[in-house]
Amino acid sequence: MSAQRLKAPAGAWIDRSRRVTFTFNGVRLTGFQGDTLAAALLANDVRLVGRSFKLHRPRGIYSCGIEEPTGLVDVGRGARRTANVRATLIPIHENLVAQSVNCWPSVGWDLAALIGGFAALLPAGFYYKTFKWPSWHLFEPTIRRMAGLGRGSGQSDPDRYEEVAAETDVLIVGGGVAGLSAAVAAAQAGAKTTLLASGAIPGGALGWRGDVEATELLEKARRLGVRLHSRTMAFGIYDHNLVCACETIMPDGSDAASGGVLRERLWKIRARAVIAATGAFERPMVFPDNDRPGVMLAGAAEKYAHAFGVACGQRVVIAANSDSAYAVAKSLRDVGVNVLAVVDRRPPAMIRADSCDGVRAIAGAAIGSVSGTRAVRGCTVIPLGGKPERLQCDLILSAGGHAPTVHLHSQAGGKLRWLDESAMFVPDGPAPGMASVGACAGVFSRGAAADHAAEVGNALARGLAPPPAPIGGASDERVRGTMGRGVSGAGRSLPGTHVPGTPGKQFVDLQNDVTLDDVALAARENYRSVEHLKRYTTTGMGTDQGKTSNINALVAMGECTEREPAQVGTTRFRPPFSPVTLGLIAGRRVGALYRPRKHLPAHAWHEAHGAWFEDFGDWRRPAAYPLAGESLEAAAQRETAIVRKTAGLFDGSPLGKLEVFGPDAARFLDLMYVGTMSTLAVGQARYGLLLNENGTVMDDGIVARLGEQHYWLNTSSAGVDRTAASFEEWLQCEYVDFKVAVTPVTSRWANVTVAGPRAWDWLAAAGFDPALAPDSMKHMTLRESALDGVPLRVLRASFSGELGYEVNLPADHASALLERLWAYADRYGAALYGVEALQVMRVEKGYIHIGTDTDGTTLPGDIGFARAMDRKAAEFVGRRSLLRPAATDPDRLQLVGLTPADGKTLLPVGAQIAASPPPALTEGHVTSSYLSPELGRPVALAMLTRGSQRTGERVRVHHLGTTIEADVVKPPFIDPAGKRVHG
Amino acid sequence: MNYSVWSLLRGALSGHRHWLPAWRTPTPKRTYDVLIVGGGGHGLATAYYLAKNHGISNVAVIERGWIGGGNTGRNTTIVRSNYLYPQSARLYDFSLKLYEGLSRALNFNIMLSQRGLVALAHSRHDLDSMSRWVNAMQMNGIAAELLTREQVGTLAPALDMSLQARFPVLGGLAQRRAGTARHDAVAWGYARAASALGVDIIQNCEVTGFVKRADGRVLGLDTSGGRILADRVGIAAAGHSSVLAKLAGFRLPVTSYALQAMVTEPIKPLLDTVILSPGAGAYVSQSDKGEMVIGAGLDLFPSYAQRGSFAVTQGVLAATLALFPSFGRLRLLRQWAGIVDVVHDSSPIIGPTPVPGLYINCGWGTGGFKAIPVGGWTLAHVLATGANHELAEPFQLQRFITGRFVDEAAASGIAH
């Protein structure tokens, strides 16, 4: 037994009266309320926790926080199984189930660990050099099977996430003494202040001390109205000072009720000024086999001892490159842990005489080897020029110095500089909109950090420039006293945490198995830029994002290439600071709430009348109203036949509707449409095409004049938003002196369409004004009318080719009108018809559907509008583009009708027209195709090169390996004279 | 030196001390036959093919940062040739074919992984569009399949196959030869092979101006490392093309946008093919490391910032969860953006510029990675011969004046 619980007062965060049982790799273990999984595992002397990514080496708990590279587990059951959870971050609770990742059959006997035997064959980037012959395809499946760490649940996430937007004057990230000091000062200066702390207990990295100062600051902040959010990790700072943070509501592995629970909350906080007080990570020492379970960060062991009452070992050796090692040694000794020695990499001159205080310091020495594979059993110390000494230890701590957590500063565009004395990158002045304080600014002395933080908080609250961090000048007294108020400081460190020339596997990145040899290989092969280093060796690419490896890797690269760390530089930090769930980021934009569908005002009515709904763009619309056992196609055929024979009822509410008002409305619409709208008499309507400036057909629809200065426009359902936006852009940005207002009214007006030979009889029976009768109201006219006091705009128009009335009425009356009309349906043998029947009918009539028969390359001339343009002399949007050579090319695709030569075979939409089967040069394609119930044979529309010249020609149509012969015809297929629409 | 399992074995016995630099770091000469601006995939491939196909090895690649550090190293690594128009199909399929032989040609494993790409249909209209797409591809001589809903479900079991889903999967289009390749390896492989043929790769060297003769013909470059002369210069700078064009004194029909990509933490294999949903707005694949690689649309405002807007990240991940609801508990590991060079018709520009002697390869927009081999091949051709390669003929600057676009995106309604 090497790890064990310490006696109180060690264990400030645990409640020893409450035992908690949990399961790890199938074994029931107990811990105390307040333990993290890592703490509880250590307390149970579980050393071997997981396997590394590449070599499957045994690994244990390495840290005590967010930087954990190795202690990854899958937690939870069923749909709540969560992969790659850091054991250092989740609290244990009754019934927690956790499993090691990346091992099979078990973490103890991992088959893939055999790979380790071939490690010499697998240096960084080995895969670039081999597996080329005969083909990577041969090897990839095996490598893929090995990929990944944890295992996903494979089931829909049952939990919920939410998003809250907030604003604040000053936002502090970090709940340590520096952050609290800044918050108090900012609030005292009158600023609206918010503080985010990632831990449950404020006080920052040293929160377990529960010291008076932090408690007082916290109290003060509360009194001053600082908004405090704990368990809230800021993971990114985005443009214009938007800080995004994740608040954990239900920790990973929590057993929740079977229904979804609120798991995490996304905070999007827009702050006038941001203060980063995010602390620092400890830099590990690099020595042979420094990845063995039982090697861990010194600060982590200290925290496990004091906060969780866990001694991670009984006989401790500390590998050091920093004064902080001695503080940890004393701190551990205070709770009864035996510290054998501090093996200090630094020469004696760099070690402060007063720091040792009874701890055995071996200066200028390094660890030469570690014994024990699954748990540390000892190590060899190699003093500078001295004889190796073997130490029997069960825990080796790494105290390589610190690396300020400059992530937010760097994300915000801040620059970094290398501070040689402490061997760390620190912010080089403030970043735009942001200042750093405390350890993340390189200020490790508690007093100096608190004072500076308060000054920064005060300055930013008042909109002043933040004072620079008190670092970098050795003469600065505030900095000199790094141990000034009883807290370990950064002290002096060497850049390298390893001894060059030492043999053995010395890990820089523990998760991805990157060693010093790999870094040297990258240097040798010229992958010297820090980005190349990262990508070639994969250092820093793991789930820990290199929090413990980045600095060591670049320092090592510097040594290999004789460059200072500053010259090597760092990679740019990007969000997220630490991985966050996709669920958190998507928030409530899931299920039906992601791009919500649009529903008809009378959706329920259609549902009750047997509608088969489908998605048409964003709209949910009845495709047809099938009878029992009837297919969609059969229903559409039946509905079409009924409309052609008697009458049908259709809900066209998604049709785009715009109203255009103003003295310049007519002039404006002439500029927007290919057709001329200013010559419309009041009450008249006309079909029009809308182009973009590139001459492409964007939309079409009917324009009706309601008054001298008032137009009613129909557009396609999908195009209305785009068309309205385009009108606004022209009005506001180009024709700025036009007096025109454009109002989109699609959702305000429903559209109930009655079509068929008996359409008017039906309407008349339902009580519509006789003035709307076909003999007094011509095709392509619009009348304002009313029915029982409900205002109507009745347009006589037809997309079906039959006598048609489009009754526009306020949306909330749609169901009532449908119901009223439906009551008379039986009298005419009429039916409801859906989009599918409408499509059949419009194809029979040869009417185009924008986006189906046209695409983003179609010009008006391609669909038969050449003459309409010739008739119009005036300018309109896109006209100039139609004069370019490409627009007048005779080989352009043009709209034609097609009928199968055998009169039977449906020409599939998307089939290609070509002289021979594929591969061949395509001449066009089928755009719309249906069986015509009236003709009893299939009809189709197609875009065909030189189509307008090819009527009567027989062409070949190819679809998925079949060829169908078809004849080019001129649409329409029925009623070419248009007798029916004109009634 | 040759890369093989034998050279690795030798390294294993010798502590891997025998490896040589993958590419040299030369001191720039004063004069070259050809200068390439931009050390991304396209620029490095151009240099390689100049040496390999045309015997012109007195070439330098001038890179402002580190090679492969722009869009080459910032994309979702997808390669495919599923195009509608014959011009595009020829171009991109030529590229895919080069990719298929690239690992051996370069003696560098680029890990081309042809696990297929499936574009999802979420409505009957989508199915019709895909029918056109598949048939057009077959006309272009490229194998493509229309998949049933069941086939898609078998290929990608992690997809939400419920018909009640917001974006129900009704079928799809598959190109089996499509897939992914290791993006960094493409840059490094070309760099190594080009360097071995005598090409100088100059990193950390920024172009500050173009040296021109009185008649306007290009004579070389002014750079942060001094003046370097060559009477032929090629630009392959993607999102920064406009900046260089401005230095050279002309304008391009290009707008620069940030295109985001992101990866999750690695998990055990769940997704064996590339899934693209034009409707929902995301594409997803799983890397050989186990990370889910996710990409989507542009940040729709001009930008040279390689960050990406959080609003777009949210949309992309919402789209991803609409397709793969089980990914909600996965964690986002890294997110970044590349600066892409978008032109009106989403097709490239490969050929001469208004400046005599200066040639350009740009306009690939969101799809430059898959075109690296052909982009290099065709730019090298025009640099070496002064005449456009036949494949590049439809992709000239002049089309923005004549209107003869090759508008894949507009034709298919799908971003390319």
Added chain:
Amino acid sequence: MMQLNCPWCGPRDENEFACGGSSHIARPGLAASDQVWGEYLFFRDNPKGVHRERWRHVQGCGQWFNVARHTVTHEVLSVYAVTDAPPKLG
């Protein structure tokens, strides 16, 4: 995510707006040559630096306005009316 200051509605998040590209582009008439027309349609400065562009507050007042914005830092240097001449900056 940027925050733009709509002249009518005040500061709002970027996703309430739509960018309409470069401002101050003069529209030639029908008589323009193919060259001039093509340049008007497609050829832009696309600067790496300050870009004068127009935005519309789509999810708000619907109004267009001009913005001078840095395309690397995304810093907004000026917001001004569509009809205003480009302001002199720094």
